Amino acid sequence: MRFRLLVLLFLMLSAAALAACSASPAAEAAPASANISISLTTNPSPPKAGNVELLFKVLNRNGQPLSNADLDVIADHIDMKGMTMHGKAVEQGNGVYTITANFSMSGNWKLSVQVKKDDLDEKLDIPLKVE
Numbered sequence: 001m002r003f004r005l006l007v008l009l010f011l012m013l014s015a016a017a018l019a020a021c022s023a024s025p026a027a028e029a030a031p032a033s034a035n036i037s038i039s040l041t042t043n044p045s046p047p048k049a050g051n052v053e054l055l056f057k058v059l060n061r062n063g064q065p066l067s068n069a070d071l072d073v074i075a076d077h078i079d080m081k082g083m084t085m086h087g088k089a090v091e092q093g094n095g096v097y098t099i100t101a102n103f104s105m106s107g108n109w110k111l112s113v114q115v116k117k118d119d120l121d122e123k124l125d126i127p128l129k130v131e
């Protein structure tokens with residue numbers, strides 16, 4: 001009986017994992033505020049420890065690509081204290097900004113993205129799980 005329960009649990013877990021993998025491979029997360037939204041994609045996807053290219057697609061409140069913004073990115077390994085990285089993402093056009101980060105450890109990271117342009121000053125947090 002206990003074995004059957006374990007098997008059932010395993011089946012449920014693997015089903016959940018499959019569902020997680022098949023759900024939209026592109027966007028890792030898409031937080032939004034009243035003024036902007038950011039969708040993150042990574043290369044590789046899913047992100048693995050080592051160099052990961054982060055691609056932030058930034059849209060304004062009308063859903064249009066936000067150009068000429070300043071994107072400041074802080075990556076914080078939230079499983080630990082005091083392990084952070086910091087840098088500026090470079091504009092690629094069409095609202096896309098990229099930066100390559102070296103994730104020296106797998107685990108739970110938090111990306112804090114500060115977007116500045118003219119009067120706009122927004123900070124959004126994006127969770128990132130590195131395998």
Ligand SMILES: [Cu+2]
Binds near residue numbers: 080
């Ligand atoms: Cu760490």
